[in-house]
Amino acid sequence: MFDDTRKYHELLADNARLFRTEEAAFRVAVLSNASIFPLRELLEHALRERGVNAVVDVGAYDALVQESSRCRDYDAVFVFYELANIVDNLPFSLHGVDEVRAAQLVEKARQELSATFDHLASTRLVVINLLSALPFSSSSVQPTTLDRIAEAINAFVRERAPGSAKLVDMTKLFARQSLAASVDFRLFLSSRLLYSVAFLRRYAQHVAPLVSVTAGKYKKVLVLDCDNTLWKGTVGEDGLEAIEMFREIQSMVVQLAEAGVLVCLSSKNDPEDIDAVFERRADMILKDEHVIIKAVDWNEKTDAIERMAAALNLGLDSFVFLDDSEFELESVRKRLPAVTTVKVPSTYPKYVELFQDITACFHHGETTSEDRSKTAHYRVEFERQAYSGGFDRTEEFLASLHLKILLRIDDVTIVSRLAQLTQKTNQFNLTTVRMTEAEVAAAYASPEHTVIGVDVSDKFGAYGTTGMVVVRRRGDEAEIENFLLSCRVLGRGVEFKTFDALVDVLREQGVTSITGSYRPTAKNEQVKDFYERLGFQRLGTSASAARYALMLTRYQPSAAAHISVAHA
Numbered sequence: 001m002f003d004d005t006r007k008y009h010e011l012l013a014d015n016a017r018l019f020r021t022e023e024a025a026f027r028v029a030v031l032s033n034a035s036i037f038p039l040r041e042l043l044e045h046a047l048r049e050r051g052v053n054a055v056v057d058v059g060a061y062d063a064l065v066q067e068s069s070r071c072r073d074y075d076a077v078f079v080f081y082e083l084a085n086i087v088d089n090l091p092f093s094l095h096g097v098d099e100v101r102a103a104q105l106v107e108k109a110r111q112e113l114s115a116t117f118d119h120l121a122s123t124r125l126v127v128i129n130l131l132s133a134l135p136f137s138s139s140s141v142q143p144t145t146l147d148r149i150a151e152a153i154n155a156f157v158r159e160r161a162p163g164s165a166k167l168v169d170m171t172k173l174f175a176r177q178s179l180a181a182s183v184d185f186r187l188f189l190s191s192r193l194l195y196s197v198a199f200l201r202r203y204a205q206h207v208a209p210l211v212s213v214t215a216g217k218y219k220k221v222l223v224l225d226c227d228n229t230l231w232k233g234t235v236g237e238d239g240l241e242a243i244e245m246f247r248e249i250q251s252m253v254v255q256l257a258e259a260g261v262l263v264c265l266s267s268k269n270d271p272e273d274i275d276a277v278f279e280r281r282a283d284m285i286l287k288d289e290h291v292i293i294k295a296v297d298w299n300e301k302t303d304a305i306e307r308m309a310a311a312l313n314l315g316l317d318s319f320v321f322l323d324d325s326e327f328e329l330e331s332v333r334k335r336l337p338a339v340t341t342v343k344v345p346s347t348y349p350k351y352v353e354l355f356q357d358i359t360a361c362f363h364h365g366e367t368t369s370e371d372r373s374k375t376a377h378y379r380v381e382f383e384r385q386a387y388s389g390g391f392d393r394t395e396e397f398l399a400s401l402h403l404k405i406l407l408r409i410d411d412v413t414i415v416s417r418l419a420q421l422t423q424k425t426n427q428f429n430l431t432t433v434r435m436t437e438a439e440v441a442a443a444y445a446s447p448e449h450t451v452i453g454v455d456v457s458d459k460f461g462a463y464g465t466t467g468m469v470v471v472r473r474r475g476d477e478a479e480i481e482n483f484l485l486s487c488r489v490l491g492r493g494v495e496f497k498t499f500d501a502l503v504d505v506l507r508e509q510g511v512t513s514i515t516g517s518y519r520p521t522a523k524n525e526q527v528k529d530f531y532e533r534l535g536f537q538r539l540g541t542s543a544s545a546a547r548y549a550l551m552l553t554r555y556q557p558s559a560a561a562h563i564s565v566a567h568a
């Protein structure tokens with residue numbers, strides 16, 4: 001959450017503490033034609049707070065083209081192209097700029113940016129700031145020459161930016177921070193640093209979610225208190241009709257639920273009082289259909305959150321807990337430090353403002369159909385779990401499910417979903433290679449690659465696209481570059497039947513041998529012996545991965561006869 005109360009030196013100390021030396025760094029480069037020296041530590045801190053083990057490298061001053069060539073293999077690159085420095089001190093040199101000269105300046109920018117974009121064409125994530133003349137033209141009633149230059153360059157950026165690019169509208173930040181607090185003309189005139197440190201802090205927080213999703217680090221579960229969190233007042237004391245709904249907050253919660261965030265309640269109350277609010281208050285925007293788990297009792301909230309994590313099969317680092325009680329928040333901080341805790345502000349306007357920052361924690365790219373139906377999927381999964389209790393033997397339960405796998409081979413309509421799976425799947429993920437939509441699309445376009453989406457369904461309904469395999473072929477050999485499955489379909493034999501189907505596909509393509517790697521992480525230990533269980537031979541182990549190989553003539557299909565396979 002954005003906190004502008006901490007001193008700069010406190011951020012620096014916290015930044016050093018947050019870096020994990022035992023974990024590989026997520027490399028970020030910031031390239032600019034202007035001075036932005038405070039941004040390195042501020043961006044590192046904003047990312048490390050979100051779990052991204054970032055190391056930020058700021059390129060040489062005004063060397064965009066050369067530095068972009070050097071940084072093309074970074075995990076993320078920021079292009080901080082500043083309008084005020086296309087030529088030195090441009091805003092205060094416009095007295096000699098006619099239409100011809102303005103066109104020349106636009107062409108200069110196009111050439112620099114075009115070469116930069118060419119260098120960054122294969123970079124996983126490129127964040128580009130759209131130009132704004134606002135710091136220099138806000139007092140002008142009519143569009144200025146600087147405005148027209150900015151518009152022309154922005155049109156080029158929108159058309160020419162790399163496929164992996166995310167564009168940042170700087171005017172939104174000026175509006176949020178206020179223009180007066182964003183720009184420091186003293187610094188600009190002395191060192192060409194246009195922006196205040198406060199603005200760069202806001203910028204770092206604003207763009208951090210774009211990087212976090214690429215690194216697979218974003219929140220998935222929102223746990224809410226009820227009294228003085230969803231409404232003003234205490235329903236058990238003030239009564240059902242006396243409480244006042246926080247309609248704006250509830251509206252934003254519903255939007256999160258519809259985008260795939262799992263909304264849970266943890267409230268120390270009598271369950272019938274909370275149920276009455278949901279059932280009888282017509283002005284209640286949040287409905288039961290938006291909530292996946294209700295923990296309404298008088299037990300410890302830490303226990304409730306741990307039960308939620310177990311039921312959802314998600315790590316505590318995926319949780320955000322919102323409460324008005326500092327006592328409850330401190331209890332969670334001490335016992336469950338991985339959970340992000342947020343205190344409800346004492347004034348409602350501040351609460352509404354803060355909640356907009358909270359929503360950024362859950363940013364995960366484009367919302368897919370699976371996101372929109374995620375709460376429903378989990379409800380069905382809870383039904384499956386209850387249903388399984390009626391069987392003495394697991395085999396009988398699995399056979400009764402009538403599980404089906406649908407292979408979606410080279411189906412470009414699910415690019416967004418597959419990219420999302422690589423970013424969010426941690427447990428059954430053999431390589432934990434995060435892919436952007438541009439990278440998935442590039443794999444589809446490559447004649448050497450086969451990309452397979454895995455849909456799963458059973459008698460209760462569809463799980464959706466819950467798995468992905470990316471294979472690269474070289475002659476009669478194939479390398480598994482990515483193999484992952486959602487935790488929602490594990491424990492049913494789906495992983496083995498999927499591999500059976502993959503072997504059949506590869507045989508049809510003339511493949512006779514497969515290689516693959518297991519790269520260990522803190523969360524994927526359950527698949528460390530997956531290749532060995534399939535009959536692969538270990539080729540060797542390095543510091544970062546174990547390598548395996550299999551001749552297809554030796555492959556023995558799984559015994560998962562309870563699962564049928566079809567092709568889309």
